[in-house]
Amino acid sequence: MDYIEGGWPYSNPKDLDFFKAMKEYSLTRARLAAFGSTRRKGVRPRDDESLNAIVKADVPVAVIFGKSWTLHVEKVLETTWEENLAMIAESVEYLREHGMEVIYDAEHFYQGYIEDPERALESIETAWRAGARVVVLADTNGGTPPHEVYRITAEVKRRFPAMALGAHMHNDIGCAVANTLMAVVAGARHVQGTINGVGERTGNADLTAVLPTLELKMGFRVLRDEPPPVKFGRLRELSRMVYEALGRQPNPYQPYVGDFAFAHKGGVHADAVMKVPRAYEHIDPALVGNRRVVVVSEMAGGASVALKAAEELGIPLDKRHQAVRRALEEVKRLEREGYSFDEAPASALLILLKHLGLYKERFRLTEWRVVTGPTPAAFAVVKVKVGGREMLEAGEGVGPVHAVDVALRRAFTAAFPELLRVTLRDYRVVLPTTVKSTESVVRVTVEFTDGERVWRTVGVSSNVVDASIKAIVDAYDFALQLQSLKKAAEVQGVGHLA
């Protein structure tokens, strides 16, 4: 990245802490930028707290926004057009005098241009002549359609051919990514956005879509130096990291980096993808650190289940196999009860293994009880059958699910020490039905990892603790089944299943 904008130090003191903390790091490429507005009306720049907060951030770059739209000058700032131009010019000059590179964001530029093109142009010319290195045309309310973004950006480029233009787009009509691309086609060479499109209202332009499209489809070189595939090879990982930091769930439908971005459903289609990937995939998923998945659902034919199994377990499998058909019927039946295997293929694979006769029972949770109350502590008793022996174990946890998990792990310690490095990565609960009450069915999806592989399982029950435990039991079971299959393959191969 060329620039990292670290926040608005005047409006949020935490952002100033960020710039302080960043002193510890030496960035090899990116330049840090602090955000803010032009000075307030009737105030000298050196007396303006917002501008001084930018200077105080002590970074090489300032990004400031100012007004292009007469409506804002008259009704929001309640000042004259002349004062607005002075605010722009003096603010850019002040920051330049403090040695900063200035990027000027022309707020609501497109609306301003549509209502009064000459004044809108005058505002950005003012910023430019005052020394702004880039003039960024912002669609601040996100309501401009892509052909209008193209037309207006191209008109600005014709009027000021030497002006370095940028694009800052919001997603209010679902066009932030496309509007950014159209601005680039019209001459912009600087794009602003966020990872995953995180931003107020409907979000900003999602850089995880803008950047690979510019490079892989439009012939631009973005993110200096490194060539693809290195360049975008960790894009999905970056996207995940940002979701984790925000405590938000990743969007499985997200372009390029989402779980389903390269998912194929339905038997015929899945067959064809394997044969000629280029015929169905707009890029090789590996270029952005993603991968192809075959989704198991009621729409899918036997081919999908078979492909999934082949991929995950290394079992070559005839899709017309009777066991595959029976497994699919069970999947469909469970989906009507609220299960969703699209999000939890490992649970579907357990079903398939059972129908194939490849499932080897390694343990069974035969009983459990939990007592819990308003303090975090909860107590669980579990009865687990391992290798023909029934064990009674107790667990104490910070909640009922944790208490059962602790008791289960205690029961596993001797027999399956390898499960101790298996950990939960994600946990989600949804009400899958339209009739909603505290007695509705809930669906719990969990994601586990052993450090290398990641798998997801699902449990459904009217009892949230019961659903959670079903999903967790499936997750441990899946880990053990994989292990059994691996051993079986080492001993005799599994080709006889085909």
Next chain:
Amino acid sequence: MDYIEGGWPYSNPKDLDFFKAMKEYSLTRARLAAFGSTRRKGVRPRDDESLNAIVKADVPVAVIFGKSWTLHVEKVLETTWEENLAMIAESVEYLREHGMEVIYDAEHFYQGYIEDPERALESIETAWRAGARVVVLADTNGGTPPHEVYRITAEVKRRFPAMALGAHMHNDIGCAVANTLMAVVAGARHVQGTINGVGERTGNADLTAVLPTLELKMGFRVLRDEPPPVKFGRLRELSRMVYEALGRQPNPYQPYVGDFAFAHKGGVHADAVMKVPRAYEHIDPALVGNRRVVVVSEMAGGASVALKAAEELGIPLDKRHQAVRRALEEVKRLEREGYSFDEAPASALLILLKHLGLYKERFRLTEWRVVTGPTPAAFAVVKVKVGGREMLEAGEGVGPVHAVDVALRRAFTAAFPELLRVTLRDYRVVLPTTVKSTESVVRVTVEFTDGERVWRTVGVSSNVVDASIKAIVDAYDFALQLQSLKKAAEVQGVGHLA
């Protein structure tokens, strides 16, 4: 809507059931369409199961897809270009002979055109001459950037000015909505999409964004007859209905219809929005059945909390009020512990009421215990203080949360009969922290309604049952506080708070 495509009867027998079920309804406007492919290679149309399944659907319109891309003809179909053209022509003719209107979807048209424009054009000309009423250019793998969609669609329009063109876009690079709009700008007058953009991989063009943009921003008349605001006045409701039917959570960041589509954060900004809505909102939210919300979060100034309160409770409030500042501090502290008030403003309002001295304790849950196990039944004991009296109540439920809810409602019956019509509408659990294990903190958000008003509250705990109960207790508390405030306002007004 002009057309409703009800599925692919050949590939999914459930879709045939849909067409059968629809015989019970008389549609005043929309025409039902059945989907399918052109005939298989080397088969006569009358012997082709897929074409006959379309005929058997017994609807007025057929939508069939065929090949425009030589790669698909050679590598997927493994046939000749001549046979491909025959498949297209004969399939369109066969369906027309059965009295159907035919819409022809040119699969992978844009990729096909880029690699071999003459053959791609020949394929759609064949469909057109065979009698297809509309030729729909499909970006089937969703990888074409918007300027290319415009260029290619415009070239097709120039070549065949009399051909009725349509657009069918996928969202693999995040441009499905914009690509649909660009195709319309280039001459398409038929758009295909889905409500909420639901579709395989990253989804199809989202009609909840395409349609209002075409009408409100681009001057087209869509959805015959009714003028805005009637036309889109229930768009948000429609979006919700589709999410409910699918058992999916609505996307709060969705353009036009999402919870946050017209959300304003931050004090200064929120002030200005109230003053000049047009300066910040790209449309009046009421046009699409949505509404403005002021989001309470750590970024927000006192103004946001005050506005929220003013809006929800009818309390005129000075944003510099010390109680507002203290409430905001508490909100910030709780957000660091995993709470998120953006999604649960009612819980934030309870905090504000406490700091304002307006909170009147109506009940207190002092103790609860739950015993649960793998059968759905769970038992709860709750101790509730109502009007100075402490009551011990028992509840049996299908899970621990339900059991506590049942016991609570029993305790409320005598004192607050009005709470009996308050019901849960939505329930979500997420892990808000990056460190994930079964002992992590979980955040539960619930949505309740009394039939008129809808409110959301939040609870955080390491115990999923505890977090759920905190959220539910807040929800009941909010209903009772609203009632108290309403009574107080009737007696003496609340203007003294300002």
